Amino acid sequence: MKKLLRYGKYGSNAGVLIIAFGAILVIGYLVIMNHTKIWDLTKASKNTLDPKTINVLKSLDFDVTIKAFLPEGGEAKQSKDVLDLYKYKSDHIRYEIIDPDVKPNIAKEYNVERYGQAVLIGNNRKEPVGYVAEETITNAILKLKMKKQKTVYYITGHGEKDVNNAQREGGSFLRDSLVQSNYTVKTLMLVRGVPADADLVILAGPEKPLFSDEVSALKKYLATGGSLFVCIDPQKDGGIKDILSDYGIILSGGIIIDKYGRMMGGDYMMPVVNLYGGPFQGFQYATIFPGVRALEIKEGSEMNVQWLARTSDQSWAEMNTSLMEKEGVVNPDGKDKTGPLNIGLLAIKPLGKDSAAKIVIFGDSDFVSNNFLLVAGNKDLAMNSISMLLGDKDLVIIEKKASGDQPFVITPIQGMVIFWIPIVVVPLLILGAGIAVYFVRRRG
């Protein structure tokens, strides 16, 4: 009985001490967790947000919830790492990683079509992004912050991709994507001129050329700092060749053929594009352009023209399209320009201090049709182009941080060293030391 009492007394004493100590540690940990500090030791500061992002976060005055749709795994981990950096820098940021396979209804509610997409919610708005990366998230936060809803005018009347057509050849998916990104979309009969509230005009694949009145209306609009997103299919010029030329853009003839970089099962005239430049450097997805023409930057033009997307160096622009129709497969000859060929360009003409006329052009309009918009990274490329044109000076470009290390391929001799020293020499030395110690001890 006495022993039991003693056990009870000391035992409960120890128990209380352990619980108290544990509680202190837990509280301490929670405090540190919410006021943690991170030191980034990498050479290239890979784990640090860009100063541009930090500025955006500093001026954030509403809460932003980020819902990223990813299944458990490596990519979810990567997205989580990026989002953690945002959370660390701002108390306004919260995030959730949602597995779209486990919670399909939530995924559906936010129109998630693909793994990796995310939706930012804040300021009574929603802003979808194609994938989680510093650039997409920061720009999406900026868009949530913007006060006014932007208006996009879509030119009709010349056989453009029809935004009211939900069939394969239509353009309704493009309109839906624009609406999802909080833009107001209106169709436009250009004869009446471009309305004053237009933030962007889209001309997607005119079959017939624009009338001269329409061309001058467009010209006037651009001259007042307008933005134009234009897709011109091969062998067509939409009647705006001269405008484009003024902005340093030349529509080349022919159609691009790429025997290697084509889509699996697709034909030669459907190049897969993996090269991105200018503001799109670091764009993550391949894009597919069914029947695309090349674009050239006019030499000696004082405009600021940058290439956005290019086909591979295996591609060429086939000029002899009638022969191609007759014989099917052709090979490049002396008349054909060889790749890499520009298929997307950005032209900027500064007008005074704060304004500029901007054109983004692609040599194909099928890539924004319902048939191809959701294929590979097409939608992201189109939407990035549009938000770049609309976002004017607010949106930021953040370059993907490269590793501080150099590329490295081992030579056979280095391979030998890496094999022998770690797997044979060092372990044997340890074993030898152990045996030596054993014998010394036995003798001693």
Add this chain to the structure above:
Amino acid sequence: MYSVYKKEMYLYFSSPIFYTVAFIFVLINGFFFYNNIAYFSMMAARMAQYQMSAGVGVSEMVVSPLLREMGMIILFILPILTMRLYSEEKAHGTIELMFTYPLRDIEILLGKFFASLSVVTIIFLITLIFVSLLGFMTTLDWGIVFSCYLGLILMASSFLSLGIFASSLTKSQVIAAISAFGLILIFWIVGWFATVIPNTVPGKVLQELSLLSHLDSFLQGMINLKDMAFYVFFSAFFLFVTLRTLESHTWRG
């Protein structure tokens, strides 16, 4: 404390256990190291072809995975290093003697703890030879290397505190080793349960409790105060519990 530390260090280096453990550990990691480099070399060649080599370097592709694998292997070998610490004294009856030392329990405990931590650190540093070898062949991001090793040592200290606690419970070294293994494994896999119930409070608690989840930031080249605090607090807690267990000898009679 220092005299206990010295004694334990001597015991470690004069026993075959240390050499066996170090041999196996280094051999396995040497193999992993070679494998990682061969894989990276292949990937680098392939990525250069597709012009997407930006963003991945040797440090992230070879060193971080190597240290992650080391973290996995120490799960199996650290219980072997700690099983002896108190169990042997109990089995030999020297623990009674120990209580009569003019040293406080905490000093003995810390002496043993830091001795085992030093031994583990030495084993880790042997693998640094491999990494340096790579450093001669190409440029390494030594910031990442440093944070990786720091994280691994901190995680190992949590493992050791669990091992020492297990050793203080029993006089059988085998039981001590197995229970240490079990304890570490439990705190290792709680993170897996967390992934089953994401975005919930219990899920988050389990995630925070997981020994492995706090290593990630270190492996990416970051030192996150929160993760550092976790390992230190975790070790401190189990050393404290060990101390209370040892104290119970005095009143259990």
